[in-house]
Amino acid sequence: MGKGGARLLFAGVVLALAACTEGRTAGGGGHGAAGDYCAIGSASSLFLIDRTSVFDAQDRAVVMESLGTVMDRLGTGDRIVIATISDHYAKSQSLVNACKPGCPPSTGTLDGIIGSCSTMLAEADARAFTGNLAGALQGVIAGAEDAPGSDIVRTVAQWTKSPPGARDFSTVYVFSDMLENSDMLPYRTFRDGTPEESLATAARFEVLPNVPGGRVRIVGFGRGHGADRAPLPAELDLKFRKFWTDYFSAGGGSVTFEGAIRD
Numbered sequence: 001m002g003k004g005g006a007r008l009l010f011a012g013v014v015l016a017l018a019a020c021t022e023g024r025t026a027g028g029g030g031h032g033a034a035g036d037y038c039a040i041g042s043a044s045s046l047f048l049i050d051r052t053s054v055f056d057a058q059d060r061a062v063v064m065e066s067l068g069t070v071m072d073r074l075g076t077g078d079r080i081v082i083a084t085i086s087d088h089y090a091k092s093q094s095l096v097n098a099c100k101p102g103c104p105p106s107t108g109t110l111d112g113i114i115g116s117c118s119t120m121l122a123e124a125d126a127r128a129f130t131g132n133l134a135g136a137l138q139g140v141i142a143g144a145e146d147a148p149g150s151d152i153v154r155t156v157a158q159w160t161k162s163p164p165g166a167r168d169f170s171t172v173y174v175f176s177d178m179l180e181n182s183d184m185l186p187y188r189t190f191r192d193g194t195p196e197e198s199l200a201t202a203a204r205f206e207v208l209p210n211v212p213g214g215r216v217r218i219v220g221f222g223r224g225h226g227a228d229r230a231p232l233p234a235e236l237d238l239k240f241r242k243f244w245t246d247y248f249s250a251g252g253g254s255v256t257f258e259g260a261i262r263d
Contacts, residue, residue, distance in 0.1 A: 037125075038099035038165060041077025045070065046159055046169045049095075049140055050085040050176030052147040053225055060141060063175050066219050066261035067137070070173060071130070076102030080133075081164055084140065085176060087149035088183075089158050095136045097164050101125035150225075151182040153247070157207035160251065172209075172216045172253065173261060177223050178244055191236065195243035202247060209251030216248045216255045 047070060049063065067082075074080060082096035103117035156174070163169055181187035185201050202208055221244075222237060223229040232240070241257060248255045 036099075037077045037101050038079055039077065040102070040104045041075060041079060041099055043075060043170045044079040044163060044165060044167045045074075045081070045171045045173065046163070047080065047082045047173040048085050048155065048159065048175065049082065050150060050152065050174070050220070051140060051145045052085065052087055052150040053177060053229075054146045054227075055141075056229060058229075059220065062219060062260045064141065066173065066175060069261045069263065071133075074100045076100055076104055079165055079167065081159070081169075082133075082137065083155075083159060085150065085152055085155045085174075086145065087147040087151055087181075089151045089154035092155045092158065095140065096133050098129060098133070101129050149181045149183075150176075150179060151184075152176060152178060152180050153185060153202050154182065154205075154207045156209050157202075160210045163210075168210065168212055169214055172211055172214055172248075174216065174218045175220045176218070177225060178218060178221045178240055179225050181225075190240075190243075195239060195246055198243050199246050199250065203250070209248055209253065211248060211251045211253030214251075214253040216253045217261060218244065218255060218257045219260055221257050 047067065053059075055063070070080065077099050079099045080096060081094070084091075084093045084095065086092055101122050103119050103122045152174075156172075160169060160172065179187060180190045180198075184205055184207070185198060189201075190198055221241070222232055224232060231237075245255045
């Protein structure tokens, strides 16, 4: 399937399942004739979706486009983990933890896996992988919680410090307005304090992330939490960008703020 084809297929499956199925978790590494697909891949990606603000049409379009692009980027055996951000890190829900099915190219080091890999079976597993992933996401795409808080810092730390498969995430995608509002770091403190003070709080509670050499791509930043989702004032926008840049940098990662994930 050409570039963009998987993206369109994924979007169509999500929309169809949102109308007629209940959410479910797409888990496990994926097993078939190829054994464990996770053993084939080398990359691992985390996609965190903030459900503490009600999604509007723009949010739904951006998260769909971004997830479709992430799906396009997955190589055979690459792991994708999708989880939610809620008002407390303990409420974070794992939606997807799976590796993309497929047969690896013929190489001497993987002859044992290749010899047992059926292309037809792998293609069937890949279709099931896409369908299960879309089913797990349909509730998230349809709406969100409108929760009173947003525990972003500790949720990121929890997932990146204990990555599934014991493989550090090479890419972390965060769909969120990035407005921290937790019992550890209330929004008023986050808003009125300096980025350095907020970072010191995260360090004191030992919740800095673990993203050594990882790329962090933030989508959805720049809008307020209110019903009108008004743009952040320029000073707050700059302050929050600095905090999150420093926060992920403290964990070894580099950060970009993007309108959507398109490549």
